[in-house]
Amino acid sequence: MARRVKPSLYFSVDIEADGPIPGPYSMISLGAAVAGRQDGDGYAPEDPEAYTFYRELRPISEDFVPEALAVSGLDRDRLIAEGSEPAVALAEFSDWVREVSPGAQPVMCGYPASYDWTFLYWYLIRFTGASPFGHSGCLDMKTLYATKARLPLRAVAKGTMPRELLSRRPHTHHALDDAIEQAELFSNLMAWPGR
Incomplete structure (x- = not known):
């Protein structure tokens, strides 16, 4: 008897940070959009604007890389004063992921x-003690494209992808905008037969 496997619900996630690694540096914004659902019958895309999450977070350290901070355009002083506490924001995020994925296994992409x-x-893990995605529930779109295109991973960039795969939305470095844009890319990649 075959074991029944839960469908996967894919969450396109984009973060902005003020440095290269967590801990010494801070995640300053988090955006997510439901991209689609996959079961034994295939992949079904969702409207990426239908189910979204966005928070700007208070930095957790005094250290930051000015060039990294500049990418997001977010004001660090404003985030220190007004950003969500990481423990609160990550608990809200975990609750949201669970709320929109009943009966499915959440996967970050x-x-x-x-x-x-x-x-x-x-x-x-640091602020909630658990991940709704488990320890390995993530899928890299760059690797997905490289595999389907039969290219070495280092040869892959969005600029080298066929235009029909790319979202028509701009990449703004606003975490929610980019999560929505990348949800469209993900759905296009899932439907693409490859080379």
Whole structure:
């Protein structure tokens, strides 16, 4: 008898940070959008604007890399005064993920997932003690494309992808905008037969 596998619900996640690694540096914003659902019958995209989450977070250390902070355009002094407490924001995020994925296994997807997942997972464990994605529930869109395109990973960049795969939305470095944009990329990649 075959074991029944839960469907996967894919969450496109984008974070902005003020440095290269969590701990010494801070995740300063978190955006997420439900990209789609996959079960034994295939992948079904969702409207990426239908289910979204966004928070700006208070920095957790005094250290930051000015060039990294400049990418997001966020004001560090404002975040220190008005940003969400990380423990509160990450608990709200975990609750939201569970709320929108009943009966499905949540999977984080990112472009590239390695950077966003590092911050997201570290923050989830540090501030909530658990991850709704488990310890390995992430999928890297860059790797997905490289595999389907039969290219070495280092040869992959959004600029080298076929135009029909890319979202028409701009990449703004606002975490929610970029999560929505990348949710569209993910759905296009899931539907793409590859080369």
